[in-house]
Amino acid sequence: MLETVSQTRFRSEPKAEVKNKKINLVKARGSFVYDDAGREYIDCTAQAWSNNLGANDPRVVEAAIAQIHDIMHARPNFDTPILRKLTAKLGEIAPGRQRQVGYCLHGSLGSEMAMKLAFKNRPQARNIITLQDGYHGRSLATLGASWPHPNNPFLPIQPRVTRVPHPDPYRPRLGMDPEAESALCLELLEDTIRKGVDGPVAAVMMEPIQGNGGHIEFPRSFYxxxxxxxxxxxxxxxxxxxxxxxxxxGTMWASQYYDVVPDITVFGKGIGGGFPLAGILADEGLAWFEEGEEALTFGQFPPSLAAALATIEAIEADGLCEKAAGHGVYATERLKEMQTRRKLIGDVRCPGLFVAIELVRDRITKEPARWESQEVYRRGVEKGVLFGESRYLGLGNLIKIKPPLDISRELLERSLDVLDEVLGDIEESRP
Known part of the structure; x- marks a missing residue:
């Protein structure tokens, strides 16, 4: 049988030797996914946080099919009606003056596009600054811009990226007050820009809330x-x-939530309604790419563009920003109450449906509960709920609850009930 071991490589193994078999998904609808044995799971991962609208929404499917009948593929040096429509729509909802739009098919290349545009607009610069626990992809350039990858063999040919410290309200340096730590990290950032790198800096690139690096939200003063x-x-x-x-x-963009407008926004995942699409929004005052500087054969894939337009319109029509905000308040209240009973929960994080808990073995030492986190995932699968994890290779100790934004309150409640049950089981079974 075949077992997927990465996105691009497969291996064949005798059945008896296969361990930790991945779930073989065969169908997805709304907040549910189904495996080849007919089992149903509530998907609190939204498939890598991508199905904001819910899986296989009919409006998205129909829009993509209609586009396929018109034109399925166009070279990037041509326009299409759907390209113009989506670009206009993104211009309407973009933060600040970000009216320039570039497209690609996954977030890593979106981050690379942003880096390229930054260097183009700061031609003397040779450096990018990111945050220590930031994550921006796994392509050649973005792997070097992300939190350290174990045994990274590509460092000799990666761009010049300098990582700087950032505040962590749950694990502040030297037990500092979060605002004091924020001020310290800001001072270190400016110090690094002025004299901590060789030559000018093109851009500071950061996630508003760090995803793979630990679901870390910063004090508002930091943004x-x-x-x-x-x-x-x-x-x-x-x-x-x-x-x-x-x-x-709970807002269309995190920059709106934190009331800070960047020069460039990288987008991806949730825009496509399950279809691959990513890219950047850039301030209209920035110089754009010249011909040949940024062009991908399938970068503006018409079915993905149609799916994206349908997704954005559905998010607006269904009031999903407001629903996500409400679900986030409910989930946070439930988890805070759960924290009073479940000693494994060290910290509860949101906002909106960007929800996570950090598991620790001891609340005083804050020792990461990595094995326990993997057990939460495993036992959740047994009970029909897919919870998200933080980082890979067993390095994380977070459990993420990020279902589609249109999940019903009943299903969200059921998912949190399962989380409560498995945490209780794990606490009872530990030595």
């Missing part, structure tokens, strides 16, 4: 402080909103 530093130092600010965009925080 505004980064914007002010970038303005003072003539450095562009890039928000990587691949995970936070399109309603996930």
């Amino acid at each position: 505004k402080g980064v914007r002010e530093i970038c303005d003072r130092q003539g450095v562009l600010l890039i928000f990587d909103e691949v995970q936070t965009g399109f309603g996930r925080l």
Whole structure:
């Protein structure tokens, strides 16, 4: 039989030797996915936080099929009606003056596009700054811009990226007050821009809330402080909103939630309604790419563009930003109450349906409960709920609850009930 071991490589093994078999999904509808044995799961991962609208929404499917009948593929040096429609729509909902749009098919290349545009607009610069626990993809350029990848063999040929410290309200340095730590990290950021790198800096690139790096939300003072530093130092600010965009925080964009407008926004995941699409929004005052500087054969894939337009219109029509905000308040209240009973829960994080809990073995030492986190996932599968995990290779100790934004309150409640049950079981079974 075949077992997927990565996105691009397969291996064949005798049945008796296959371990940790992946779930073989055969169908998805709304907040549910189904495996080849007919089992139903509530999908609290929204398939890598991508199905903001819910899986296989008929409006998205119909829009993509209609587009396929018209034109399925067009080279990037041609326009199509759907390209113009989606670009106009993104211009309507974009933060600030971000009216320039570039497309690709996954978030890593979206981050690369943002980096390229930053270097184009700061031609003397040779550096990008990211945050220590930031994550921006697994392509050649973005792997070097992300939190350290174990045994990364590609470092010799990756771009010059410098990681700087960031505040972590749950694990502040030296037990500092979160606001004091925010001020310290801002000072270190500006110090790094001025004299911590060799040559000018093109951009600071950051996730508004760190996803794979630990679901870390910063004090609001940090967001505004980064914007002010970038303005003072003539450095562009890039928000990587691949995970936070399109309603996930209860607003269309995280930049709206934090009231800080970047120069470039990277988007992806939730825009396509399950179809692959990503890209950037850029301030209209920035110089755009010249011919040949940024062009991907399938970068503006018409079925994905049609699916994206239908997705955005459905998010607006169904009031999913407001629903996500309401679900987030409910989930946070439930988890805070659960925290009073379940000692494994060290911290509860939101906002909106960007929800996570950090599991610890001891609330005083905050020792990460990594094995327990993997057990939560495993036992959740047995009870019919797919919870998200943080990082890969067993490095994380977070459980993520990020279902589609249109999940019913009943299903969200059921998912949290299962989480409560498995945490209780794990606590009872531990030595």
